[in-house]
Amino acid sequence: MAPRPSVVQRKRRRLAAVVLAVTAAVAAVVLAVFLAGAPQGGAPLTGPTPSGTSPSATSPSAASPSATLSGEPTSPSSPSPPPSESQPPEASENPGEAPSPPPVAPGPTPPPATFPAGLVGTDVEVVPGAGPSVALTFDAGGNSAGLPAILDTLAGAGIRGTFFLTGSWATANPTGVAAIVAGGHRVGNHSQTHPSFTGLSDSAIGDQLLGAEQAIQAAGADPRPLFRFPFGARDARTVAAVNNLGYVPVR
C-alpha cells in the first residue's frame, strides 16, 4: 500500500495536462484488464492518453482495497451487455444513492442528494460495504478528445464509470456530458476551474462547488453528492467545507 499515494499524486498531475484520463491506480489496473480483453476498444483508448494507463501504476495489491465510492454499479466479474439507450439494470443496485438521471430531464431542480453520515470528514477511498470491488473513475478538465474512445471501451465491456467534471469542461462540452449520461455513467463535481482547495477560503470553495454544480446541471447531469478535490489537495477544513455543501469527497 505504500506506493499508492505517490502513484495517485503523479497521475493527478498528469490529469491537468492530459485530456481525460484514469485517475486512480485501481482504475489503471482494471482498464489494463479490459484493454487486453476488448480488442475493439483498446487501440483508441491508449492512443491519446498512453500515460494514463501506465503499467507502472498497476499494483495488484492496491486494487481491491482502494476502490472508490463510485464503484457500486461496476462489477467487472460479471460483465453485462453493453448499455443501449436505456439504463442498465445495475442502476437499481446503488445503495443509498439516486440512480443516474435520464439524459433528458428538464424540470425543477431535484433536492440535493445525500450521503451516509458516516462518511462525514473523510475523503472516501473504499466503497463502504462493497467488499472486493474496483471503481473506474475519470476526471475531465482539459479537452474532450479521449472521451469517445473511453465511452466506447466502457460500453463494449459493459462497465459503468464515474466522471468527475469541472464546470468549465461541462460548459465547453455539453455533448460530452450528454454522451456520458447516455452511457449510463455517474457524474461528479470536480470544481469549476480546478484550483487547489487548500489555498481557498470557505467562501471561495462554495463558489467553486456551486459554480460547477450549476454548469454541470445546465449541461444535463447532476454531480451531487460526489466531489473530487483537484490535485487531491485537501485537509480537514476543506473536507468539512465540502461536506457542508452536501458533497462527499471521493479520492
Ligand SMILES: [Zn+2]
Ligand atoms: Zn483533476
